[in-house]
Amino acid sequence: MSLLEPILKAALLGTEKYQPEAALLPHGLGEAIAATGTDREDIFLKTTAVALWYTDAGSLPQSTGTGVPHCPPEERTYTPTQRTEILTEIIQKNDLLLLEYFTGRAVAHQQVIPPQWVPTLLDLAVQHKKLRPGLLSLAGTTGQWLCGINPYWQPLQATPTDEVWQTGTEPERLEYLKQVRAEQPARAIELLQDGFEQENAALRLAFLQVLHTHKCAQDEAFLQKTLADKSKPVKQEAQLLLKTMPGSDLNKAYLAYAVSLASVREERYLLVSRKKVLHIAEGIEPPKALTDTGISKVSGQKGVDDHYVWFAETVAYTPPEALAQALQTDADTLLQLMLAHKGLEYLRIHLVQSAINFRHAGWMRQLIAAGMHLNAAMLQVLPPQEQLELLNGLLQSQGAEAIAAIESLNYLPCTVQQAGRYIEFLKNQPYHITKRDYQVLALHFPPGAAAMLEAFLANHGTSFNPPYFIERVQDMLQVVQYKQQFTA
Amino acid sequence: MALSKEQILALAPDDASAKAGQQLSGPAKWVSKQASPEAVWGACQGSGKTPYITFIDLTDTAFKCTCPSRKFPCKHGLGLYLLYAQQPQLFDTRGEMPLDLQQWLQKRQAKAEAKPSEKEQKPVDEAARQKRQEARQQKVEQGIAGLQVWLKDLVRGGIAQVPQQMPGIALGMAARMVDAQAPGLALQLRRMADIAYFEEGWQLHFLRAVSGLYMATLLHGQQLWANAEQQADSHQYIGYPLAKETVLQQPATSDKWLVLARKTQTEDNLTTEVAWLYGLGQQKFAQHLQFLARNQAPEVMLTAGMVLQADLVYYPGSFPLRALFRSGTQQVQQTPVFPQHPGMAGVKKSAADVLAVHPFVENIPFILTGVQLQRAKAQWLLADAQQQGLPLLNPEKDIYHLLAATGGHAFDAFVLYSHGALQVLTLFVHQQTIPL
Numbered sequence: 051m052s053l054l055e056p057i058l059k060a061a062l063l064g065t066e067k068y069q070p071e072a073a074l075l076p077h078g079l080g081e082a083i084a085a086t087g088t089d090r091e092d093i094f095l096k097t098t099a100v101a102l103w104y105t106d107a108g109s110l111p112q113s114t115g116t117g118v119p120h121c122p123p124e125e126r127t128y129t130p131t132q133r134t135e136i137l138t139e140i141i142q143k144n145d146l147l148l149l150e151y152f153t154g155r156a157v158a159h160q161q162v163i164p165p166q167w168v169p170t171l172l173d174l175a176v177q178h179k180k181l182r183p184g185l186l187s188l189a190g191t192t193g194q195w196l197c198g199i200n201p202y203w204q205p206l207q208a209t210p211t212d213e214v215w216q217t218g219t220e221p222e223r224l225e226y227l228k229q230v231r232a233e234q235p236a237r238a239i240e241l242l243q244d245g246f247e248q249e250n251a252a253l254r255l256a257f258l259q260v261l262h263t264h265k266c267a268q269d270e271a272f273l274q275k276t277l278a279d280k281s282k283p284v285k286q287e288a289q290l291l292l293k294t295m296p297g298s299d300l301n302k303a304y305l306a307y308a309v310s311l312a313s314v315r316e317e318r319y320l321l322v323s324r325k326k327v328l329h330i331a332e333g334i335e336p337p338k339a340l341t342d343t344g345i346s347k348v349s350g351q352k353g354v355d356d357h358y359v360w361f362a363e364t365v366a367y368t369p370p371e372a373l374a375q376a377l378q379t380d381a382d383t384l385l386q387l388m389l390a391h392k393g394l395e396y397l398r399i400h401l402v403q404s405a406i407n408f409r410h411a412g413w414m415r416q417l418i419a420a421g422m423h424l425n426a427a428m429l430q431v432l433p434p435q436e437q438l439e440l441l442n443g444l445l446q447s448q449g450a451e452a453i454a455a456i457e458s459l460n461y462l463p464c465t466v467q468q469a470g471r472y473i474e475f476l477k478n479q480p481y482h483i484t485k486r487d488y489q490v491l492a493l494h495f496p497p498g499a500a501a502m503l504e505a506f507l508a509n510h511g512t513s514f515n516p517p518y519f520i521e522r523v524q525d526m527l528q529v530v531q532y533k534q535q536f537t538a
Numbered sequence: 539m540a541l542s543k544e545q546i547l548a549l550a551p552d553d554a555s556a557k558a559g560q561q562l563s564g565p566a567k568w569v570s571k572q573a574s575p576e577a578v579w580g581a582c583q584g585s586g587k588t589p590y591i592t593f594i595d596l597t598d599t600a601f602k603c604t605c606p607s608r609k610f611p612c613k614h615g616l617g618l619y620l621l622y623a624q625q626p627q628l629f630d631t632r633g634e635m636p637l638d639l640q641q642w643l644q645k646r647q648a649k650a651e652a653k654p655s656e657k658e659q660k661p662v663d664e665a666a667r668q669k670r671q672e673a674r675q676q677k678v679e680q681g682i683a684g685l686q687v688w689l690k691d692l693v694r695g696g697i698a699q700v701p702q703q704m705p706g707i708a709l710g711m712a713a714r715m716v717d718a719q720a721p722g723l724a725l726q727l728r729r730m731a732d733i734a735y736f737e738e739g740w741q742l743h744f745l746r747a748v749s750g751l752y753m754a755t756l757l758h759g760q761q762l763w764a765n766a767e768q769q770a771d772s773h774q775y776i777g778y779p780l781a782k783e784t785v786l787q788q789p790a791t792s793d794k795w796l797v798l799a800r801k802t803q804t805e806d807n808l809t810t811e812v813a814w815l816y817g818l819g820q821q822k823f824a825q826h827l828q829f830l831a832r833n834q835a836p837e838v839m840l841t842a843g844m845v846l847q848a849d850l851v852y853y854p855g856s857f858p859l860r861a862l863f864r865s866g867t868q869q870v871q872q873t874p875v876f877p878q879h880p881g882m883a884g885v886k887k888s889a890a891d892v893l894a895v896h897p898f899v900e901n902i903p904f905i906l907t908g909v910q911l912q913r914a915k916a917q918w919l920l921a922d923a924q925q926q927g928l929p930l931l932n933p934e935k936d937i938y939h940l941l942a943a944t945g946g947h948a949f950d951a952f953v954l955y956s957h958g959a960l961q962v963l964t965l966f967v968h969q970q971t972i973p974l
Contacts (some may be wrong), residue, residue: 054742061745064696091690096756099749102742107890109565109958111882111926114916120946135543135624166943169935192942200938238972504566524776527566 053101057237061098065090076273077098121165121195129161131534137163137188138423140532141170147486148529151186151461152354153445156535162190172196172203178223179359182206215241220253227260230262235266260286270298283306293367294407300379303339309376310334311357314387326379328387330394332357340364354396362397369408385413398422426451426458434462441494442471449483453490461493469499473506473523480519488522492529500534503527540596540626545841546619548800548973549599551609551809552831555616562617565628571621573629578622579639581812592618596648598867599839602642602890650866678776681718682755685711689752700744705731722777726751746957754898767856770896774855775898781861782862790797790849790864793817795824797844798903798952799963800972807832811841814903814952815850815861815962818874823903824850824861838863842964843971846873854917856895859903876950879907881922889955901954901961908948911940920953920960931961936974940965943972 069090070148072080079100087093129137134273140148156163163171168455186193186206197203201240210218214226226526231238242257249257258276261269276288292300293380311331319325336345349359353405365373365388388394388401398417405413406427414431418424424444429437437459445452464472472491476482483491503523510520541549550556562582565571569589571580576597581589590605592614601615611619622629688711692700712727731746733740754775757764762783763769773780798814808829815824828836840846846867851859880884889902911930912921916936919927930937943949943965948967964973 057745058741061693061697063742065694079903089690091693094693095689095749098745099753099897102746103748103893106957107893109886111922111928112914112919114912114919114921114925114927115917117910117912117921118941118946119738143557143560165945166939168942169938192945195945196938199941200934284589340712418684507566524564524721528561528564529562 053105057098057101060094065094068096070097075104078443089160095206101510118199120232121194124162124165124189124191126160126162126190128164129156132538133161134164134167136532136536138167141167141174145489146181147489148493148532149174150181150184152485152532152536153181153188157184157187161188162192162503163188165192168192168196172200174205175206176203212241224253224260225257227257231264233409235264236268238264239268239272246276247279251284254281254284255287258284258291261291265295270295274299280476286344291344296369296372296408300343301341301369303337304364304367305372305376307334307340308361308368308373309338309353311361312373312377314377314379315385326383328384328389330357330361330391334360335489336360336364339480351396355393358393358397360401362400366400366403367407368404370404371408382412382416383412385416389416402428411436423447426455428457429455434459438462438464438468442468443474445472445483446475449487453483453487456490456494459494461490462497464494466496466498466502470502471497471500476522477519480516485522488526491528492526493533495526495530495533496536497530497537499526503530541599541619541841541844543620543623545622545843546616548841549839550616551611555609555611555613558613558617559620562613563620563624565621567617567623568621569671570630571618571631573622573626573631574635577635577639577643578618578629579636580618580621582617586905588755590614594619594622595641595643596871598646599869600646600651601835606781608832611839615972627906635787647866655841674778677717677719678706678778681715681720681723682759682776684718685723686752686755689748693746697741697744701735701740704733704735708748708829718778722775723751723755724777726754726775750898765856767854770854771856771896774853780853785853785862786851786864788851788854790851791817791820791822791824791861792849793819793822793847793852794870794872795848796872797842797846798905799842799937801963811836816874816903816905817850818845820973821877823859824852825859826850826861826904837928838867842973845870845874857892857899857902874971876905876907876966879905879922881906881924882920882926882928883924885928885955901956904953904955905950906953907950909951910948911944911946920962923948926956929959930959931956931959932974936962939974944968960970 053074056074060068060070072084074080075083075097080097081098083093083096089098113496128134133152136154137149137156140152169184171189172193175182175189177274178185189196194207197207208230210222210226214343216220218226227238227241230241238260246254246257254276258273261273273288273295277292279285279288289300292298292305293298295301311334313329313331314326315329316324317327332355336347341347345363346359349356351359370381370384371421374384377384377401379387385401389398394401398420401413402417402422404410405417409431411432415436418428418440420469422428424440424446424447426448429444432440437455441455444455476488503526506523506529507520547556547559550559561567567582568580569583572578576595578594578596579592583589583592584605590603592604592612594600594615595603601611603612603614605612605614606615676833708731712724712731715721715724715727722803726747730744730751733743733747735744754772758772758776761769763772771782794817794961795815796818798816800811800813802809802811804810806819808831811828811830813826813828815826816822817824826838826840828838830836847870848867849864850861851864853860853862885906887906888904892899892902906920906922909920912919912927916925918932920930921927932940940949940962944967951962952964952966953960953962962974964971966972
């Protein structure tokens with residue numbers, strides 16, 4: 051029997067009901083206490099104290115349990131001191147935007163963070179799914195090793211399988227579908243085919259939206275079946291996917307109708323020369339397949355004839371190159387003719403839609419030059435360097451869209467001059483974008499912009515109004531300095 | 539000698555100050571930045587017209603700033619020190635130290651060098667002091683008598699209902715001990731209130747607290763100490779004050795002291811800082827306490843990994859740990875090298891020897907070498923090379939930090955032994971000092 055069992059029994063029952071025997075303690079200690087005790091409680095408390103001290107002093111170390119396997123050696127290099135300090139400072143500030151950016155930079159250099167920071171990274175990876183791949187890469191071999199030991203981190207190692215599709219939550223299934231679509235586009239269609247009608251309408255819509263990327267030949271048959279969906283938004287999404295799928299039956303119907311309406315003719319111009327003119331025929335009504343999928347039956351715009359509306363709305367879903375070829379001209383000339391056509395003057399938005407749907411950079415350049423109001427979707431049709439040139443203009447008209455475009459460009463650096471133009475604009479419109487947006491903008495600045503920002507602060511510093519803008523410029527300078535130090 | 543970034547951030551009074559300090563660590567924030575081997579100074583532009591002037595004493599870490607902040611060190615001090623630690627090349631070393639900085643440093647030096655006997659001493663009224671001591675003695679004895687009755691009442695009827703009554707009954711008795719001028723007993727009762735009563739094994743923790751208190755009160759009441767050291771232990775446990783000036787009369791131990799760990803706890807606007815020190819020459823441990831009212835500057839700024847040349851004076855006791863700095867401290871550069879430790883059997887033997895003379899000691903410090911983490915079912919252990927282990931008290935979060943930093947390999951550690959288990963406070967690995 052252990053020394054402490056009778057003591058615990060007496061404590062729980064109370065000394066009124068039970069008292070340990072004097073012989074409990076060794077070396078006659080119990081008897082000595084009993085002989086000199088003033089009452090039962092006095093004897094019990096002394097016995098307890100001595101028993102506990104005796105146990106504490108006399109216990110031996112235990113034979114050990116199972117050793118922890120050693121962490122395998124790290125193959126990649128550790129981030130150098132300055133990068134580590136920047137990363138740890140950002141982690142301590144819990145700044146997820148900067149963490150995502152600088153984690154990506156470190157991973158791109160094939161580096162990992164020193165091991166003592168790995169538990170913090172793994173905790174963040176559990177909380178923030180979006181950052182997970184970057185954080186796990188930055189955690190390196192130590193991270194993988196720790197995930198194998200700590201049950202809380204074990205799910206980080208798990209590779210999703212079709213079991214997620216069968217039994218996961220809606221967000222998990224959506225995430226899995228995106229992953230499968232990126233790796234095996236046709237497999238995504240296989241997953242959707244089985245039981246798609248049983249999903250709720252919102253989920254059916256979300257699943258269809260995944261199919262806008264990594265398109266494949268198997269998409270059309272599935273989408274054709276989905277045209278009969280009982281949910282209007284789902285049906286419209288399927289229609290959109292088919293309309294923008296070159297070669298699909300629906301897309302071919304759009305092209306055929308556009309060709310039936312339009313013709314390019316050469317006409318005498320100023321008596322001595324000839325020029326091409328676009329003619330759009332009247333009276334050819336759109337087929338049911340087109341009016342069922344979004345083409346207006348009559349013009350909804352005052353002063354704009356039906357046949358112009360039919361043509362423009364159809365062109366939105368007609369690949370520019372295919373239409374130009376069918377009309378025996380080239381895409382650039384066709385666009386010029388459409389821009390010059392008076393009947394299409396108020397319908398140019400559909401030309402923009404065509405450039406976006408079929409990612410036609412040539413049309414987009416001309417449409418922007420023609421003064422079409424810029425948005426992020428238009429910008430993303432162009433190559434990255436061209437987007438940089440136009441971003442300042444977008445920032446001035448639509449700050450949030452410009453910021454979204456910068457993020458989608460993976461923060462491709464602008465020039466110092468471009469950075470200066472952003473500051474000049476925001477100086478007068480400091481609340482045009484949010485505090486987070488200033489950080490995004492700063493991530494877009496080159497390391498050389500630090501001197502420009504320092505000069506701005508030195509010149510304007512204390513007297514500038516509002517102080518909010520000065521604080522934002524200070525924050526931006528901090529970000530740019532991080533970039534400088536990170537690349538040093 | 540400048541501190542590292544981690545050490546500087548550890549000086550911050552709270553997280554908000556650490557964050558604000560980091561935000562001020564960019565060069566753009568400082569309109570002037572200068573340095574010498576002894577000090578760093580700079581001017582930071584705030585929202586007002588005049589920049590704030592900040593000084594830092596590098597030899598004996600101290601801060602001074604003209605900003606109105608009541609925090610210590612303020613964000614300007616932290617920011618300037620962080621900037622200096624990370625980018626010393628940005629600081630102008632050619633300029634002369636401003637006059638007020640020179641005066642501040644001289645004043646600090648003079649204060650540090652002043653011996654206790656040289657400080658102005660008020661004449662003592664012996665009779666009044668005797669009367670006060672007798673009155674206090676009486677109050678303490680009355681308080682103890684009441685405490686003993688309370689402790690006996692707890693065990694008479696059985697302790698099964700205690701979890702439902704806690705923490706109220708213990709805190710109530712703690713308040714009575716404060717009134718009885720026995721703050722040490724009040725502290726023990728507050729610790730009793732903090733036991734996790736709804737976890738398995740609470741009964742033993744409770745009985746340890748109750749029986750320990752009872753024995754301490756008997757020891758005091760019946761004056762059962764064997765020598766002056768044990769009397770000092772008893773007085774310290776009860777909470778009799780011992781004047782700093784009296785302690786400083788004791789012989790000092792001069793050594794290079796490695797700061798092993800520093801922990802702070804704030805309750806009711808009072809911050810208690812506990813720093814553990816280790817003499818690299820004499821291999822002795824010491825514990826330094828500072829009690830700081832809100833926004834009060836600490837007398838000494840300590841951070842783990844720092845090495846200070848200093849004289850320490852121990853409080854009397856049979857296992858002396860608590861100590862005071864006799865005079866100023868000087869930061870020095872030294873890489874700690876620890877002697878090989880005999881392992882867990884040695885820990886148990888040393889602990890038994892200490893408990894034999896001072897059974898009330900809470901934590902016994904050790905520096906263990908070549909230890910490893912092991913697992914026995916759900917319990918983590920710290921094991922030595924002879925495959926003997928003791929349970930770890932550290933929370934899971936700490937265990938995984940230990941694993942990450944060591945990769946599962948052997949390491950050296952500063953630990954506290956308490957009631958058969960260990961708590962790792964600092965680990966030494968890859969020539970780094972990593973506090974947990």
